[in-house]
Amino acid sequence: MSMRQDTLIPKIGVITDIRKDTPDVKTFRAVAPEGGVVFQHMPGQCAMLSIPGVGEAMFSITSSPTNTEYMEFSIKKCGCLTDWLHQMDVGQQITIRGPYGNAFPVETELKGKDLLFIAGGIGLAPLRSVINYVRHYRENYGKIDIVYGSRSKDDLVDFDEIRNEWANTEGVNVYLTIDREQEGWDGHVGFVPNYVKELGFSTDKTALVCGPPIMIKFVLGALSELGFDKKQVYTTMELRMKCGVGKCGRCNIGSKYVCKDGPVFRCDELEELPDEY
Amino acid sequence: MQAVEKAIKEKARALLADGTVDRVLGWEKGEYCYDNTPAVFTEEDIDRLVYNSFCGANLSKYLIAESKKEGRVLALLKPCDTYSFNQLIKEHRIDREKVYVLGVPCHGIADVEKLNVKGIKGIESIAEDGGRLTVQTMYGEKECELNDVLLERCLSCKGPEYMAADDTVEDPAPVELRKHDRFGMVEKLMQMTPDERFEFWRSELSKCIRCNACRNVCPACSCLKCVFDNDASGVSSKANVDTFEENMFHIIRAFHVAGRCTDCGECSRVCPQGIPLHLLNRKFIKDINENYGEYQAGADDSSPWPLVSYTQDDVEPGKMEGGKN
């Protein structure tokens, strides 16, 4: 008997690997019970993960769609469900539904462009999917700059991948920064928005920004100071979600639903929405 | 009541003018003659204040929030509202210093639902003359006695005395106190068989849509976070998914306000389904009166309420009469 289909009915994902990235961020690798990804997605899209009886919440898919073996989710411990996820072991099953929302326009507007990724803390999670996607189709994109910062060196997510793979990719420049001086860190120290200004990128790039709301706010300011137009900047949002398909009514900003019309917004679109968040 | 309204406005203006208060908590005239909304006025818009037989809302609960703000608020409280006010003072929920209570006389509050039940629908205007209402409707003129369409709570009015007031407005034409049997319906239910009682409550509580109006309007329900909203409590819910939840919500809500409920009747007034929720509260009040001594919550602002006190020879659980068997 085939099971009833509805977007609210999830699929099973099996956790095959758990990586501790930082003291409060873990990256979970999930596969379908029969192997492979649970569903196809595009970079920037999200999925609803749940442990029945504990909760269900929206997370960005951090693995690239080019990876057909498994999906990855980098999750920061900050509530009921995420606490539970952080405590589980390999082999645990979770439920997954999606993909939800739009994606970064990697096959349209971003194609052929020089890309500037700016991320703060766990904000790297949704961008990692895009970065690995454009690395995979390297020939389709121009120069790539990645500015990534966090509170301390221990809070940099995916540090090994950044250092060993991204930094060694042709045409990719990685700029790391941490908020405060720390022993054993000889890189840049300072907040991401200031670093972006210091680095002074040329305005022929398209920027993709994600991080805590306050960082996004100041990064947008910095980019605008550097002469970037709002149409050249994309960001991704997060709000409380239940359904993921624009029906349960809670994740709207004005008439736009973050789960359906977002989570990726171009900053000029965002500007038109009421200032609710 | 027009004279009273005029007197209220005069007092309010004077108190605003001399700086005793900087705003007034009262009722604002609505779309019709009966849908007055609680509102806060200043000197500029005090003219929009209204006082008539449709100012049902008990304003005391708003004072929890209002007394946290800067300045001092003039609160218009009807005699029965002052009980709720006192109880909130007792529970340290209102900053007394920041409230100036103006007691306003009341002749009973009319219930529009009861007008509708009498077939008075499509209301265009209502004129009040003494105890008589003349209602212009889209389907002709209708008349009725105010006494016949009073809110349930007014049928057992606590009387014209204010339990707390810094000043009062004089009643030019006091009405006789209506003395209905406050516990009549409770007793009637107690005389039924358990099966009949169960049937009665099931059919009443099954109407509940869990809108939380009873809880949110209740001056005794002043918890910052209700147990039914707390996901960690294991009982949080937004719908009565099972009949059990209908029962549980109302039993627990009534229990949580037992001994603190002043019987202000707001729960029954606001229930969109017309569930007689006051019958739950009154059962507790009756039990308390009969077993622990007469007690009126909010009659004073300091005495401990029955559930935070005890005597060594209190009645044993199971011995208190819940109803005929």
Next chain:
Amino acid sequence: MQKIAMDRISEFYSAMAAERALYLPLKKRGAVNFGRWQEGADVDIDALHTVKSPKDLFFPQSEDIVAFKMKGKEIEIDAPDTPDEPFAVFGVRACDARAMEVLDRVFLSEPVDTYYRARRENGVVITLACTAPEETCFCSVFGIDPAQPGGDVSTWLSGGFLYLKAVTEKGEAFLAGLTPLEEANDAEIEPAVRALEETMERLPLKDLDLTGIDGNATEKLFGSEQWAELSRACLGCGTCTYICPTCQCYDIRDFDTGKEIRRYRCWDSCMYSDFTRMAHGNPRKSQVERFRQRFMHKLVYFPANNDGMYSCVGCGRCVAKCPISMNIVKVAKALGAEARK
């Protein structure tokens, strides 16, 4: 057009109930709500409005969507069957029939909500023209004609008869199976329709002006200073939301029955403080924002996304039932001037 004498109406109910489950306004302890008909039920078709709107039959206040069995580290997913009981709902007013079109916009747009769609397909909607609108009614503001109530079958009360006319094929098929009906002439309902038109002219809210309050008004209205005053007395209860025929926000929750985890969805209200609360904070911190959301959604956001269609049908339930008498009419009147500036 067909008809049946009102003194034989229970035969009509029996005939309908023999075909499929029949829901209609029933009076229980003073409150009228849609309920399942059975012999001897206290039917009240004179009540202008049921307390809860008929949306409950298509989008129930709570429904199970999926169940999970937890076995060690494994999870077994069990989806309930699609609701398949054919039913008819009788006595739906024109405003509530329009409200279903509003809900269709939400639930039948991609990705389709299969729970709602199944009920919509299983249900025959039999509307009833109004006879005595009340002062709280303002359906005509939204272009609704209560004399042409729509649905699958429309019905009218006139001169001791109930007149019926199929509107859709589904309705035609349904009527064809009902035996106790007599043939009637369209002209027979004329007096009732005229009387209703005259009454509609007397409604105090018939001229409620929504000019300027539309899908383009976000910028003008969102930042209005009036929201704070309008929402001040709001209790933050869910009465307006739950009795509203068009409110469709829902919550998804889990219940542990001890044997399995049942995931159900239930109505939710944007008026509730936890509606948007997340682990790291709440973007709608106070009742002002929550109150604004409800009315902006109905009058601005929904039209912006749905070709100008308001998510209000003027049924007047919230006007009659709000505990503090604050409602969409007062909001629209207060904001109208600002929107037209």
Next chain:
Amino acid sequence: MQIEKQETGEFKPLIVAFCCNWCSYAGADLAGTSRLNYPANVKIIRVPCSCRVNPLFILRAFQRGADGVIINGCHPGDCHYSTGNYYARRRMALLFSMLEYLGIEKGRTRVEWVSAAEGQRFAQVMNEFVETIYHLGENKRLEDLRCKR
């Protein structure tokens, strides 16, 4: 937690017994060590004091399948915290009266004062209570259908 129902034909009432840590729980312990018989389907929940029993606990026990709920505390005057059971007594008296008022069968809930030395009495009370509930039958009026199968 779900209380397991036995899948036999005969009705075996499920009882939840809240026992205060200082008296009744010790009393139950004594009943056990003295090898006194009381039905195995009495599920004991230890609470610090009888006044810790929130009315919600009682309702939830019924929701989850209990047929009867009994609260055991120290004898009035003997509370480890001096006054806890006096408050519990008032609360439970009012709550039980309310349940009865709602048409819930009288006797489905009970309060008994059992000291640490009264192992015999504990067993006797439990036997009596199970007997009472047996005659009242299954809890139907405060059941949650979701928790039934």
